[in-house]
Amino acid sequence: MSELQVRKVVAAYDGAPVLHGVSFTVPSGAFAAVLGPSGSGKSTLLRTIAGLHAPLEGAIVVGGRVLTGPRVAMPPERRRIGIVPQDAALFPHLDVRANVAFGLPRAQRGGARPDELLEMVGLADLAHRMPGELSGGQRHRVALARALAPEPDVILLDEPFSALDASLRAEVRAQIRQVLRRARTTAVLVTHDQDEALSMADIVAVLDQGRLVQVGPPEEIYQEPRSRWLAQFVGGAVVLPGAWRGDAVECALGDVPAHLGAGEVAREGDAVELAIRPEHLTLAPVGEGLGGVADASVDAGADAGTVALVRHVAYFGHDAVVTLDLPGLDEPIEARVLGVHHIRPDAEVRVSVTRPGIAFAAR
Incomplete structure (x- = not known):
């Protein structure tokens, strides 16, 4: 060796x-x-x-x-x-x-x-x-x-x-x-x-x-x-514009707990970009938007979260990628959820974040 x-x-x-x-x-x-x-x-x-x-x-x-x-x-x-x-x-x-x-x-x-x-x-x-x-x-x-x-x-x-x-x-x-x-x-x-x-x-x-x-x-x-760039290249990431609030980022998903990336410096209110992994987003039904929920990545009883519109569902058997339109964003975001979910396009869901994200200085 x-x-x-x-x-x-x-x-x-x-x-x-x-x-x-x-x-x-x-x-x-x-x-x-x-x-x-x-x-x-x-x-x-x-x-x-x-x-x-x-x-x-x-x-x-x-x-x-x-x-x-x-x-x-x-x-x-x-x-x-x-x-x-x-x-x-x-x-x-x-x-x-x-x-x-x-x-x-x-x-x-x-x-x-x-x-x-x-x-x-x-x-x-x-x-x-x-x-x-x-x-x-x-x-x-x-x-x-x-x-x-x-x-x-x-x-x-x-x-x-x-x-x-x-x-x-x-x-x-x-x-x-x-x-x-x-x-x-x-x-x-x-x-x-x-x-x-x-x-x-x-x-x-x-x-x-x-x-x-x-x-x-x-x-x-x-x-x-x-x-x-690396967050998006390796594994894919949802990147949202926002403002730094000490230990969170104020963005289209609300106040999301976050920490600064290595070498990053931000003051209160500074513009940042928040990176979140798609599997760290959970979905909950609004009205009749979801049915047949199979696991905890969809929280059927949650009232918290930001309401989004389901644009598309790509089903892969072991999981599914759900494309969502969020209010105030020009581009859709993607959530990756486990199990079998009967999520229909054009339904409304609540989107919540399960883990802290990483904040980078805005470009």
């Missing part, structure tokens, strides 16, 4: 800046996710760690070895870094075992290591299948076994699940996460998928336009985002 340090990395393509002083650390054996929208610099960062792109400034250090730094540019083949590419990139003319063995020095390919790895990834019985006979999830597990074969210090995963069907994606993510835990290898996943990052990683580093927005455990990224 080896710690990975990314130190103030600056990178560019054809003179156009891509990364702006990115720094974070992945402890030995930890799983990190680099999360960001398209064009945020995720792939450039991965290529820089792997030694496939030379940064203008900064350093990459693994296990105390400087791989990239002032007057240091270790070639990719000497970095002890394995890569699982997006498309798995298996050799079509080699069977599964030979693909895994290809990651080893030639003299070791006939040994027990490939069989041990196939056992680890749960594909021992497919050792002599050809890549074309495998499912997408199986191909990615073979690619992971091949990357693990030479016992690298770090594994890099380049959006490896993006081409999989949604029904298969969660299963393969769980399988690969389990394999990496068993191997105790430091790993970095590059992804634009929030669910992927939050569910798999010990540490999430969020990039936007080449800058590190926040790094920390998934719970911290979700529960204490350091910017309005």
Whole structure:
């Protein structure tokens, strides 16, 4: 196991800046996710760690070895870094075992290591299948076994699940996460998928336009985002304009308990923007607006809350997203409620907030 340090990395393509002083650390054996929208610099960062792109400034250090730094540019083949590419990139003319063995020095390919790895990834019985006979999830597990074969210090995963069907994606993510835990290898996943990052990683580093927005455990990224943008990007947030009232925000939902985001300063009456998670909104019936209430996320006896008009209901089985029009707001908001709710469009409901929100200075 080896710690990975990314130190103030600056990178560019054809003179156009891509990364702006990115720094974070992945402890030995930890799983990190680099999360960001398209064009945020995720792939450039991965290529820089792997030694496939030379940064203008900064350093990459693994296990105390400087791989990239002032007057240091270790070639990719000497970095002890394995890569699982997006498309798995298996050799079509080699069977599964030979693909895994290809990651080893030639003299070791006939040994027990490939069989041990196939056992680890749960594909021992497919050792002599050809890549074309495998499912997408199986191909990615073979690619992971091949990357693990030479016992690298770090594994890099380049959006490896993006081409999989949604029904298969969660299963393969769980399988690969389990394999990496068993191997105790430091790993970095590059992804634009929030669910992927939050569910798999010990540490999430969020990039936007080449800058590190926040790094920390998934719970911290979700529960204490350091910017309005991050609150909306990770998990989605209802953002309401309002005025700061000491320990609450006066807004279209009334006086909502809140705290200021990290580094934010506000005086009484200052204009702020309140971020609330959609699942922290509860709905209660007004008149005959609701029926068949199945759980506590709809409070059938509540008189409190702000009256809103139901515009649309998107039902997902395990929960539903209800689009609401609030008085005084030009844009609708969304509430996420659990269970089976017979909420009809054009009905009136009362909207209440169950947890404090986070306030940011108004833009």
